[in-house]
Amino acid sequence: MRITNLMMMNNAIQNMADGQEKISKLRERVATQKQFQTASEDPVHASASLSLRSNLRTLEAYADTAASTNNWMNTTDYALNQLEEIGVQASNIILRGLNDSLSGSERYTALRTEMLGLIDKAVELGNSSVNGQFIFSGYQIDQKPFDLTDYVAADPVNELPYTDYQGNTFIPKVLNYRGDTGIMQRTLGPDQTVPMNVRGDQAIQQFIEDLIVASNALTQNNIHLPAPVPAVPTPPAVLPPAMPTLQEALTRVKSSSDIVNQYRTSNGARMRQVDSASNFLETVKIETKNLLSQKEDTNMAEGIALLTNQQTTFQAVLEVSQRAISALTLFDYMQ
Template identity: 45%
Template sequence: MRITNKMMSDHAVRHLSENMEQIARMQERIASGKQFSAPSEDPVGASHSLSLRSGLRTLEAFKTSTQQANDWLTATESAFQQMEDLATRAVTLVTRGLNDTLGAGERATSLATEVDGILAHAMDTANSTHNGQFLFGGFKVQSPPFSMPASSTVVYQGDGGVMLRSLSPAQNVPINVLGDQAFLPFLEALVQARDALQANDPATLRTALNGLQSALTTMNQHRTSVGARLRQVQVASDYLSKTEIETQSLLSKKEDLNLAEGISQLRGRENAYQAALEVSQRAISAMGLFDYLR
């Protein structure tokens, strides 16, 4: 077959066009900082990247859930700290009230008044909120779990719902404490102690003291459980953060372009293009097309 000038020029133009396309793709990669701009350029790498990005989205969801659990449990821990301080003070006051040297008037005024103030503070703490949601009412987070329809009656209005948060695919943690179990005995003992002080009733006051001490022990047990859950959440949070960093590093290796290597490849292809252009000019010197391309 006879090779004509036109065939030679067509071949040269096609070869130069392919080189120019490769240069353009490399310029796009350098500009974006990525090894490929479309999955078709690297199907295997793109598949790995998609898998890693899916993993990152899952990690982000667990990190959000873990942060919510941490915030809720931290608020719960703070409420227990306040309650234990109030209970300790109440035990001190009631113990003083059982002193035989104390008169009925002092019990009914000084001590009963302070215990009543502790009761009011304890009710507020039992109705603590976090982000507008009540902490101790189970699933009933939109209404106060405790109320006092009468001066000597404490009512729990929550339910028994246990709120779970996911820390990983196989790990859930309960974040709430039910107020009727944790605080109701304490609130009832406070009411009993206040009324006994006002009535100058040592026998009932001693019963109230036993109730306060028992309630303090119960609250301490619940607080210990909250602390253990907080540590579990913090360990999970640290693990998620570490895993996220490792996954981001793997994704970077799959996707990110080595800039120095990319620039070196671009220069090599530009040099190859120039060389091909010069060879084509010499081979088809009679045609002015290549002068135009230059």
């Protein structure tokens, strides 16, 4: 086969172009620190990389869910802890009120005022929220679960009013629960779910209502005896529902405080479950990222060495091609 001058020139140009292309790819690999830019460059590693990235996105979604769930449960734990402390304070107020040496005025002026403050604080804690979402409302996260309204008589025309220790009319407060019975489940893994919320009607409502009972007893100076009954006019007057005594209120507050404690304990157990899941997810994420790095990332020392060698080779190709082409003069051809 005859090697013409044109063939020699085309081969030289082709070799130089191939060298430039290799250098360009190696420079891109070193600059991006990735072994390939498109799946066609390395289909096997690209397929494994896509699978690992999909797994990593799933793990990150589970981790985000675990983080938001943990934040929600921490807020729940704080609120329930504060309610437990209110229960202790309320019990102390009631015990002070049970001292027979106190007058009705002292119970009304001092102790009732303290109890009303605890009721307001308990309602505020019952309306705790995370990022604008109320944690004790069940599914109704945009609705405040608790509010206080005035008692409305079942028979407004004939029912007699409640009276305080001096015989003056007073209107008791009534607690309303505006949430529902929903329990929100959160998925922390393929086969792992956890209830995130605590229902306010189960954990808190009775507790606040018992605080109101204690406040009413202090208002009426109703310590050990049935609530004072106003003078009954001629029928058809109807007596209002009887109110518990302060002694009964003490028993009720202690009982409902125990309920709050039970729900806090249950919430704490689920918090430990979420923490364990979060730690596991973080470990798996690190392992997945390491595997992904092995499939995608370039060994920088090796990449730089290959680039240096390729640049040296390209310089050699340039020099050889230059000599070969420059020798193809008319006089050289005539010889």
